[in-house]
Amino acid sequence: MKRIVKYSFVLITLLVFSSCIDKLKQAVDNFSGSSNQPESISASNFSTISIDNLYKVSIPKYMKNMPSLHDEASLEYANIFKETYTVVIEEDKQSFIDGFKEFGEYDENLSPIENYLHIQKQMFQEVIEDIKIQDYGLTHINNLPARQFKMEGIVDGLDFFYVVAFVEGEEHIYMIMNWTMKDRRFKYENTFEYINASFNEL
Template identity: 35%
Template sequence: MKLPQKIIFLSLFTLLLTSCVEPSGNKKNNTLLNTDFELIRVNNQYSIELPTFMKESEDLNEDASLEYQNIFKETYTIVIDESKEDFISAFKDLGEFNESLSIAKNYKNIQLQFLGEEVSISRAEDIESSTINGLPFEITEVDATIDGIDIGYTLAFVEGENYVYMVMAWTLQNKHDKYRDLFQKIVKSFKVISRRKGVKKSVN
């Protein structure tokens, strides 16, 4: 049985090192939406569109199936996927699965609880609850502090046919306004695709 993973970030040292490289600012930059994007397919299980200025990483979260970053722009994106059947079974056994809520909302609530054990959350705001690309979506913004660093997160919790997913994009809190629309575009581009054996991660 695989429980939803606690969110542990190894990028904070990078954030500290790069905080003086690019000027901080909280002004929205809608021109970022016009940047070039690339379609990333992961294990022929899901796809997501990411800015071409973000490159693949291997040290953001050991449980993530996708990790991308730009250390100079201080933008980071990961995807964590869990067996939907195992998730439901485990938290029903623990008495923590709320039958009156959707699976996506249950997953959101539990992952936010785990996040709160790792960081100090000052704001958690539900942004959108809808169906996007045929999938139940819950989108939440979180402001939090970890090791004295203020971080702004955009989180999407998604229910697929066989898996539940958490899509997380984050930056320094004083840059969250600048990247908010871009992060929304990233998380809303998430799609589940058909799966075939023997297909590895690819970039189109």
């Protein structure tokens, strides 16, 4: 049960943190303008960040390290003015499998990445109102088993948009979670997809 509670805590903490940005909404709009055109995803606009010789990922240069985003994340980057947030959380793969087998929540007929996807979707559905999830059909990121989906939903009365990817490494399973306000979806959706596609285990 401890592991299941931990998963719920991870999601709730991430989502509740985002709710504070409504206080910055007017200032953000004045600062960045109302353009909702998609950003350029030229490689020159990104920096490659390596974490503990474990993985690397490309992050927009305007996003800065923000260690206060989440205690469980190994990577935490954000730009509060653009309302863009990215975190990476990794789990020991065997511990994940053993933990959910113990509670009868692991499906032996599915791969580890499919089990992880299914369980995380259930967690999101418990904490996000009016949730809408759209799968990509993606199966690999840089030759690693992976899944990805877009998600919209309401948290604390605010509409958010997410692009979430799950990647199965040799010893870890990773969640790459990107989010912004729903009305900025079309501006940052391609950027979030680029971040996820750049992920690679070292």
